[in-house]
Amino acid sequence: xxxxxxxxxxxxxxxxxxxxxxxxxxxxxxxxxxxxxxxxxxxxxxxxxxxxxxxxxxxxxxxxxxxxxxxxxxxxxxxxxxxxxxxxxxxxxxxxxxxxxxxxxxxxxxxxxxxxxxxxxxxxxxxxxxxxxxxxxxxxxxxxxxxxxxxxxxxxxxxxxxxxxxxxxxxxxxxxxxxxxxxxxxxxxxxxxxxxxxxxxxxxxxxxxxxxxxxxxxxxxxxxxxxxxxxxxxxxxxxxxxxxxxxxxxxxxxxxxxxxxxxxxxxxxxxxxxxxxxxxxxxxxxxxxxxxxxxxxxxxxxxxxxxxxxxx
Amino acid sequence: xxxxxxxxxxxxxxxxxxxxxxxxxxxxxxxxxxxxxxxxxxxxxxxxxxxxxxxxxxxxxxxxxxxxxxxxxxxxxxxxxxxxxxxxxxxxxxxxxxxxxxxxxxxxxxxxxxxxxxxxxxxxxxxxxxxxxxxxxxxxxxxxxxxxxxxxxxxxxxxxxxxxxxxxxxxxxxxxxxxxxxxxxxxxxxxxxxxxxxxxxxxxxxxxxxxxxxxxxxxxxxxxxxxxxxxxxxxxxxxxx
Amino acid sequence: xxxxxxxxxxxxxxxxxxxxxxxxxxxxxxxxxxxxxxxxxxxxxxxxxxxxxxxxxxxxxxxxxxxxxxxxxxxxxxxxxxxxxxxxxxxxxxxxxxxxxxxxxxxxxxxxxxxxxxxxxxxxxxxxxxxxxxxxxxxxxxxxxxxxxxxxxxxxxxxxxxxxxxxxxxxxxxxxxxxxxxxxxxxxxxxxxxxxxxxxxxxxxxxxxxxxxxxxxxxxxxxxxxx
Numbered sequence: 124x125x126x127x128x129x130x131x132x133x134x135x136x137x138x139x140x141x142x143x144x145x146x147x148x149x150x151x152x153x154x155x156x157x158x159x160x161x162x163x164x165x166x167x168x169x170x171x172x173x174x175x176x177x178x179x180x181x182x183x184x185x186x187x188x189x190x191x192x193x194x195x196x197x198x199x200x201x202x203x204x205x206x207x208x209x210x211x212x213x214x215x216x217x218x219x220x221x222x223x224x225x226x227x228x229x230x231x232x233x234x235x236x237x238x239x240x241x242x243x244x245x246x247x248x249x250x251x252x253x254x255x256x257x258x259x260x261x262x263x264x265x266x267x268x269x270x271x272x273x274x275x276x277x278x279x280x281x282x283x284x285x286x287x288x289x290x291x292x293x294x295x296x297x298x299x300x301x302x303x304x305x306x307x308x309x310x311x312x313x314x315x316x317x318x319x320x321x322x323x324x325x326x327x328x329x330x331x332x333x334x335x336x337x338x339x340x341x342x343x344x345x346x347x348x349x350x351x352x353x354x355x356x357x358x359x360x361x362x363x364x365x366x367x368x369x370x371x372x373x374x375x376x377x378x379x380x381x382x383x384x385x386x387x388x389x390x391x392x393x394x395x396x397x398x399x400x401x402x403x404x405x406x407x408x409x410x411x412x413x414x415x416x417x418x419x420x421x422x423x424x425x426x427x428x429x430x431x432x433x434x435x
Numbered sequence: 436x437x438x439x440x441x442x443x444x445x446x447x448x449x450x451x452x453x454x455x456x457x458x459x460x461x462x463x464x465x466x467x468x469x470x471x472x473x474x475x476x477x478x479x480x481x482x483x484x485x486x487x488x489x490x491x492x493x494x495x496x497x498x499x500x501x502x503x504x505x506x507x508x509x510x511x512x513x514x515x516x517x518x519x520x521x522x523x524x525x526x527x528x529x530x531x532x533x534x535x536x537x538x539x540x541x542x543x544x545x546x547x548x549x550x551x552x553x554x555x556x557x558x559x560x561x562x563x564x565x566x567x568x569x570x571x572x573x574x575x576x577x578x579x580x581x582x583x584x585x586x587x588x589x590x591x592x593x594x595x596x597x598x599x600x601x602x603x604x605x606x607x608x609x610x611x612x613x614x615x616x617x618x619x620x621x622x623x624x625x626x627x628x629x630x631x632x633x634x635x636x637x638x639x640x641x642x643x644x645x646x647x648x649x650x651x652x653x654x655x656x657x658x659x660x661x662x663x664x665x666x667x668x669x670x671x672x673x674x675x676x
Numbered sequence: 677x678x679x680x681x682x683x684x685x686x687x688x689x690x691x692x693x694x695x696x697x698x699x700x701x702x703x704x705x706x707x708x709x710x711x712x713x714x715x716x717x718x719x720x721x722x723x724x725x726x727x728x729x730x731x732x733x734x735x736x737x738x739x740x741x742x743x744x745x746x747x748x749x750x751x752x753x754x755x756x757x758x759x760x761x762x763x764x765x766x767x768x769x770x771x772x773x774x775x776x777x778x779x780x781x782x783x784x785x786x787x788x789x790x791x792x793x794x795x796x797x798x799x800x801x802x803x804x805x806x807x808x809x810x811x812x813x814x815x816x817x818x819x820x821x822x823x824x825x826x827x828x829x830x831x832x833x834x835x836x837x838x839x840x841x842x843x844x845x846x847x848x849x850x851x852x853x854x855x856x857x858x859x860x861x862x863x864x865x866x867x868x869x870x871x872x873x874x875x876x877x878x879x880x881x882x883x884x885x886x887x888x889x890x891x892x893x894x895x896x897x898x899x900x901x902x903x
Contacts, residue, residue: 329747330743330744331744331745331746331747331748333722333744334737334739334744335747335758337722337725337726337729337737338736338737338758338759338805338806339729339759339762339763340758340759340761340762341762344761344762348750348754348758349747349749349750352749352750353747353749426749427748427749428789429791470824470826470827471795471824564713564714566713591821593713594712594713594852595851595852595853595854595892595895596712596851596892596895597712597713599895599898599901603901621824622825622898623825624854624897624898624899627898627899628898628899628901661826662825662826664829665825665828665829665830666825666829668829668832668858669820669825669829669852669855669858670852670853670854670855670856670857670858670896671854671855671898672898673897673899
């Protein structure tokens, strides 16, 4: 087991190092002059070529790719994400404060997604093909098809403008998080419902189940102790993908609802060509992604050690 | 003549087959028996050139075996067929390009002998029972007229009566066409009735290699005796009275 | 007390795969249910167990393969406790030990999940589990077909020894008359979903009446096949 855990960690670190290199290379080769962009962002007025050169020197752009990468990456290993190339402030505190907005929103969205999809999926599988099942599939398909930005605007129209029950913009109070969380949560619920539903149906077709009831095991124990466990496997798999969907949705939703957070942080940083900020945000997102998938892998190992035996 | 000389096969660090030698003449049958994991399937794979030999040599009349394209009856009856092709397409696939003047007669005869309705061949693998799929697998191997046919547990999905009819058909065709047969089986009764020689594998090694008659009368090794006693207890063989 | 089931039948996609069948089984008897593939043996085996359970009789069923009896994600221990709970029995260590040593699986690690034991041991565990509540009837559906011969013979021997002094009736479902004759005194021959013969093993071997029984009887042995 220890060997497997270490192996997973090693794999995760290789992935992270690769991501760091890839983002750095992408930004390095992006069209346009980063130094000019920084100068414009910093002074917001006419800039002289001398000023641009000075910035280029300061930011280490002259040194070439590998030294620049090294200069950026080695402090990160110590936890130092460097300073913003626009305002010169350290990146990390800003990043952390944006995460403190985004993280609860993401959790709330996942919670809403699970809270809606689990009962809906269980209800719909009571009678597969019945009206409730078809209704659930229809709702889930519509939910999947609606883009988050459109759903977000609809919710603002209804709950903030028409009914005036909830605030739409900003993040001053917890109630400000309700509409964005709902926007994301409904999307999560839509795809999870379909996956949980098919997971349950597939788990129900397992060939050892008739033997259990013939042994006298009550139906609710079979559902609880056997079907749920088997149904969990595909759901856990998709959870990792769901996270990607969620991170993508967060960027959009934070912009629509004018919330501070990782999404807005990233959008602003890209607009200003603030290299250190962009890279820090991308790296953090990747880290979250890798850690969650690492946990999923570990979870598999506990749930069914046969999974992934061939490549371990 | 199929000849294996000191064949060893490694699987990872462990040894799957060690120093296996035997021969099968044209028209003769050798039965390979032994428990799961003894190396029976590895043996089949190595004859088919699907497992690389650590040492030793496998030949057919001093030439590589692949020159004569041996036929295989797989131990997974359904998985041995392409699921999107009809059984007929699968059966005819190995003989594409050969003369087909006698083909309808041959197909009819095989269907009759294997107790399969001829229109069964128009179905897909998942539309027939596993026992039917297994017999179509046998048909596919027999129709090739290959001089060497490898049968890996060919009767496992058939009931006792059909097993015997099928074994009889294979044996009749063998007498006419003279192919050499290697049969992997766990059924000593089948081996005793239809094989000329029996080879007992245990943990990749040849535990015993003798004529079927000798083996059934008096196995030389303890393991051979255990196997024979198990066959008695399961009713696969009857004690001579 | 004699076990009685009556008018068992089964229909699959509009076709009768089991015509109305009634049977009585004396306590402690060993019965073979034989027939060709597709004759409805397994269906009848399931129907008998379900019918007896509906009468509050204790009937246990051992499927053909351990894969059909055990959840690959649950440990042996879990299965054992679950089986005890299903029969409203308290956990009985000595009973467990008796059954495990009778079937020679006493040294195996119960915390493992099914696939980490050999198939032979899995099958014996399933048989042990079927015997937990000392059933009135145990139905074994082709119990040896998935096992290597030595293990299969050993398993049948252990089971026979364990049942020797008990009132548990046994129904052995098999296509192999050779196997059945080793273990049962009465044979029920099934053909196309109908019981066509029900007689002592000796009578069916010597004077089979139905075509199905005749065919089974003449093809019983590999070494004395009809021409």
